Amino acid sequence: MQAAVWYGARDVRIAEVDVPAPGHGEVLIEVAYCGICGSDLHEYADGPHAIPVAEPHPGSGATAPLVLGHEFCGTVVALGASVTHLTVGDRVAVEPNYRCGECARCRAGEYNICRHFGFAGLMGNGGMAEYAAIPAYMAHRLPENVSLEQAALFEPASVALHALQRAGATPETVTVVGLGPVGLLTVRLARERDVRRIVAVDVAPARLELAAGLGATDLIDAGLEGGAGERIRELTGGEGVDVAFEVVGSESALRTCLAATRRGGRVVLVGLAPEVSLDTFALVNNEQSIVASVGYRDTYPELIRLVAQRGLDLTPVITSTIALEGLVAQGFETLMRGAGDQVKILVDPAARRDRLVSCAASAGTATPATSDSRRRC
Template sequence: MKAAVWYGARDVRIAEVDVPAPRRGEVLIEVAYCGICGSDLHEYADGPHAIPVSEPHPASGATAPLVLGHEFCGTVAALGPSVTGLSIGDRVAVEPNYRCGACPRCRAGEYNICRHFGFAGLMGNGGMAEYAAIPAYMAHRLPETVSLEQAALFEPASVALHALRRAGTTPETVAVVGLGPVGLLTVLLAAGRKVRRIVAVDVSPARLELAAGLGATDLIDARREEGAGERIRESAGGEGVDVAFEVVGSEAALRTCLAATRRGGRVVLVGLAREVSLDAFALVNNEQSIVASVGYRDTYPELIRLVAEHGLDLTPVVTSTIALDDLVTTGFEALLDGPGHQVKILVDPAAHRTGAPAPRLPADRTATRG
């Protein structure tokens, strides 16, 4: 089969590799779509950041080179020993985070902060391939009313949903600073929760326009507006918003969020920044709080329900679907060129094999059913 294999910074190869045989407790997925995430882009541009290169990851046992891609979905093609509750042919969304099930946080149900936290596609082989073998606990069966294209967006939508949960009770006013896929999905899900005022902030007019279509009530172009934080505060009646979501990963964006948030309000950190400085005196005097949000937990069932029963449509953030062979040129490089018109790019691993015979599956797994 073909797979996108990370060897190093600027060295991702579309290579022929063996179809993996699912081990005990694993399922083999025929991948339908895999989204390109900002994490994938960082690993391509100047990694490694999360990819293990010297010591195997404790959950996956993998080191580079490994197959990228953690935003994926597909159809169950084979079952490893001891797998129950899934059958060959089931369409599934993949929740790609590893968990040990034994550490204190896992036992408390907080598996997104497991001691051995990691993602298939970053810390182990992922879904930018025709087939992927994953732990069975990652696979969520889809009802017929949920398309695979919608399911391909459950991973970034889960990041947005978990961030909204970290905000506490549903606020009346929010600001979303940074309109990448996660920021845009935060706008969409906040609108679905009937948030009264949603201020969207970005440097891309195209993304601001998209945010308006997803439910943003106020738009602030951070290129042209001086003091974006103050402008957000003004748009929220001068008091400031209840919650601001930092979805950029920069000190400047954090400062904007703090300036935009009312006294007693909250800033949710979603973006990944190395080090930041802040005015702790003002933070205390305003009794603001900063909370972090990493990954997600128990979000897939809610997203499946929202799509299947309430008509939630995640697909407006998809701007193109490309073949696996084009991952580097029209995927990574296009996104690195700047905000442009691309937001979420989906990779279709089957696009290059139309009319070609399917890769051979492991002979001892194809007839196994749970």
């Protein structure tokens, strides 16, 4: 099969590798879609950051080189020993979290902060491939009325949903600073929760327009003279919003969030920033709180319910679907150029399989294409 294998910074190869065999407690899935995440971009641009190079990750036992991709879904095609809750042919969304199940946080149900936490596709082989073998606990069966295209977005949507849960009781007013896929999905899920006012902040007009379509009530250019935070206060009669979501990972975005949040309000950190400086005097005097949100837990069943029963549509954030062979040029490089019209790019490994079947048929054979027929194609 073909897979996108990370060897080092700027060295991701579309390589022919063996189809993995599902081990004990694992399933093999035929991948339908795998989204490109900002984490993948960082690993491609200047990694390793999370990818294990010297020591195997305790959750996967893997070290680089490894297959990228943690936002994926597909169809079960084989079962490993002891797997009983899934069957061949099940369509599944993959919750790519490794967890040990034994540490104190796992026993408390907080498996997203497991001592050995990690992601398939970053700390182990993932879904930018035609097939992927994963622990069966990662696979969530999909109802017939939930498409695989929707399921491909459950991972970033889970990040957004967990951030909303970390905000506490459903607020009346929120600000979302940073309209990448997670920020836009935060807007959509806030609207699903009937948040009255949703202020979206970004520098890209196309993303602001998309946020409006997803439920944002107010749109603000992050580069606004005088500061976006002050403009948000004006919109709220000088009060500020109940909760602000920092989904950029920068000190300036955090400052905007704090300036936009009311006294007694909360800022939820979702973006990954280096060290930042804070005016703790103002933080204390305003009795604002800052909480962090990492990954997610117990979100997939809720997203499946929202899509299947309430008709939640996550797909407007998808701006392109590309073949696996185009991952670097059409995926990573396009996103790194900061193309404002691109938000979520999905990789479709089946595009190659479809071409091989078509090629085999044109060659007059009913069997899968051989290496010779691939060369002819």
